[in-house]
Amino acid sequence: MATDRHLTAVPDRDNAETPGGVPTAEALASFLRHLAGRRGRSGRITSPETVRAYTSALPTAFTGIVHLGELARVGRDQLHTNIRGAWGGAAPSTFNAKRAAVASALAYFHDQGWIGDPAAVLHGLDREHQPRPDDTRVRSRERIDRLIADKRRPLEDRTLWAMLYSTAARAEEVLRLNVEDLDRANRRARTIRKGGKADELLYDIRTARMLGQLLGRRTRGPIFLSARIAPDDGTAPVRDVDPASRRRRMTYRTAERHLGAATDGWNLHDLRHSRLTHAGEDGATEADLMNLSGHEDRRTLQRYLKPSKEGTQRRLDGIEAQRGTWTPSADELADRMTTR
Template sequence: MTDTSRRLAAVDARAGVRIAEVLAQYLRRMAGKRGRSGRITSPQTIRAYTSAMPIAFAGLTVVTELDTDAGRERVRMNVRTAWGSKAPATFNAKRAAVASALAYFATEGWITDPHAVLAGLDREHQPKPDGNRVRSREAIDRLIGDRHHSLEDRTLWSMAYATAARAEELLRLDVGDLDRANRRARTVRKGGKIDELMYDIRTARLLGQLLAGRGAGPIFLSRRVAPDDGTVAAGDVDPVSRRRRMSYRTTERHLGAATGGWDPHDLRHSRLTHAGEDGATEADLMNLSGHEDRRTLQRYLNPSKDGTHRRLDDIDAGRGVARPDRPDLPFRPVVRLALPSADIEKPG
């Protein structure tokens, strides 16, 4: 019997296996799987996969439907509908999760051709980010303070930097999610966790200007007005102006145009790096960013060149070394104290 014949026989034997059962088995396997580094899949990844699987396979009852044209088209439609309008990185991550599940189904003999399910649904082009994603504090301040840009954009950029939140976590905010007295905002983090974002006074002032007279609806709005035909969810429309909730693509486009290529994640990366440079503890950074796994936080703990240079200048100033940019600081020559001869360790 050929390999194909064996696999078909296995599929026939499991024709009644329900999608819910195979998804549960797949997720259990993922929870105990070790990657190339030897580490078990993080809880954050498991939560992301657990939330994505029911969406991708919605409308299917038994696993062998994935070997039919109708079943395959159903999965492709689900993926396009749920994540087709998201950022390329998000779409590619969700598609990869679905592809991983399909590969597992094939290994177990439940389906015959995992690649056929996502045929025609290719990965989206994802430009490689600038190697240095940490933007200077001065450049960020200039961006937020530049009134040539809309108040909507400047408020979003200020909040993105202050909270170190992902753009998606900010764009889903409604006016009712704000605790303006305490400068907090309640959002849903990546993976579905409810959390509070913390923002600064500058952002609070911009929000006050942006939301003047508004008591409900999305905080960040696009310029597009929603049609009155029910195709846009009521929660994504401002009840007064009928403007739609701002999308990630719009956010990405506006920021890129204003900066010559920055990505929304650059503001998050910069904030966490700057906070680390200023002495924030690892626990502080996890509270700020929403990370639950210390390993994923490590990329933000490397100081930028500007940060290191600034700290070294401050150290030199404390030691009395003259600084060209601070002529007001008195110059005190550094005196090296000689150790008493008795304290000097003689070579052996």
């Protein structure tokens, strides 16, 4: 795919040889335009969520670096300081994601001939160690059922938890749903998966009943709402506001906080992980799990196909119950009788 190296708003290679080099703001703008139109290995355009995440992170990372030429000198240290200062205290996955965004931008700048080796710019700013996923994050069916049935908790939250578990969807894919996205007769919901793919979520009868109670006569607007009221000044996106109550769409952070407060620190991904593990224990095929979860690579499903301790114990108990009490055969009894 053609890059933006000939855009008139961005200096060309000759300008990159000037003492200051290409203005950083113009270089970042060129990279973001390139990113927004780039197709990944799947053939799909970069998702709007990814573009927004990069648009948020990159100005923070490059703050104080006026020209790309500075990256060969003090600008490199400034870049490292900015990244560590903004995300050094965040989870390793967050830090690594922001570092990866910067690395992508640097690789693009190198391809345009605007900077030297991008690896040299990031040298000394290593990825944080990310521990392997914890299998103990699989929650038992009984605990999940009790959580969803606990009427001390708001119906809004319980319906969200039921939908996250039954669909095995990522939290973002459920929180972005509007009432118009529901196919209630067939218990499906249209959403945009990670990577920008349009797909349908599949939910169960329990979730369908709870959605009916939650929505009442609402026919449009976000399904899951926060307590925040949107100002009537046009600053809140129309899609993220309930037209009747003016309540805003529930955010990921709010949903995570509510679940953590109702449990001993569960996170939203625990429900997705648990559902896929339970479905695998019940005999769902890889194709079933991929259809349910939206995964496109079988390798990413392997950790969900590992049974939980509860699942293993339940199957072993079932084997024991089916086997019953062992008794010797007639041949064994005859052998005992003749050897005495």
